[in-house]
Amino acid sequence: MVAPSRANEAAILDAALTAFGTLGFHGASMREVARGAGTSLSNLYNYFPSKAHLLAEVLRHANAELADRLARAVAEAGDDASSRMREAVRAYVGYVVDHQLAMVVSTAEVRYLRGDERDRLVAGRDENEALFTRIVEQGVASGEFRSPYAADATRAILSTISAIALWYRPDGRLSRGQLAEQHARYALALLEAPLPRP
Template sequence: MTRGGARTNVAIREAAASLFYEHGYEATSLRTVASEVGIQVGSLYNHISGKEELLTDIMVSVMDELLEAVNNALVSVDGSALDRFKAAVDCHIRYHAEHARETFIGNTELRALSNGDLELVLAKRAEYERLLQKLIKDVAKETGADILDAKLQTYSILAQGAHVSSWYKPGGPKSLDKVVNTYIKMALRQLGVENAG
């Protein structure tokens, strides 16, 4: 692929993400995406097979990047299960705040995916859920915390990240570090280890 082709692919994905975020997947046409990029709608098909491919690409990329970021954060922590959990929550919240547009799309447009694409995205989400659930169980084992339901507590932490993507704005009244630290403390309290934060 030429550099121009690669730049066009990036521009198409960026335009689609922006339009899906602003107007929703269903309300966004390929004609609108093409217009945003400055190409003819027929030219889009030199780069994509259809609109769903764009949505799937955004969702898969979010999960791949999030898994990689959390795994890198865990590798960099040479400490306790509690330290690893805090690093994962930090990364989870920070990623959702810094990639609000893409994570918002990933959390609101699942219904638009067809079976094969939906299965792919759900498999990646399940992998991420298992990772967080294991970290919660490791914290319980290490600290003696009484975990009520590791699966539900995992869902709670996942929802907190999704929620951050809907309201956090850089330059707003709370710094990202303050938001992240508060969410870490809330997650620790939820696990019954509030004095560890």
């Protein structure tokens, strides 16, 4: 597979995300992606030999950006588990709002990946989940998080944030920052952590 230039790659991935998000994996065609990227079908196949490869790359890029945002947020947070959880949740909500279509595609279309492509994507997602798990384990060990159902609470937190992509509207009642703060409070409440003053 020929490595595309950064400009070509960005155009192709943006067009692919739009196609997968509006038409679904089966409804989207490589011809549609090529048209959206302003390139020829044969040129697209030089870069991505199949639609599954293209979907895998779209999702890999999305997951890598989410991982980067989470890592930076946690690194810049305080040392206590509550601060780290609050900032991780805020970063995740911010990502979902900024990349709503990517989240929808990631949730709905990953089932079409097989083999190594799916395994690599799942491993990346597992790493993001593990970041939250480590924070929860820290909070449980320190006594900050008092929930007897910490593992279940972690899954509920991640599921709730992911679901924002299905209903969020930029012109909705809450601003991006308000939505992030609300979900940070939800997370700490689920973990039975002391809540900051509103």
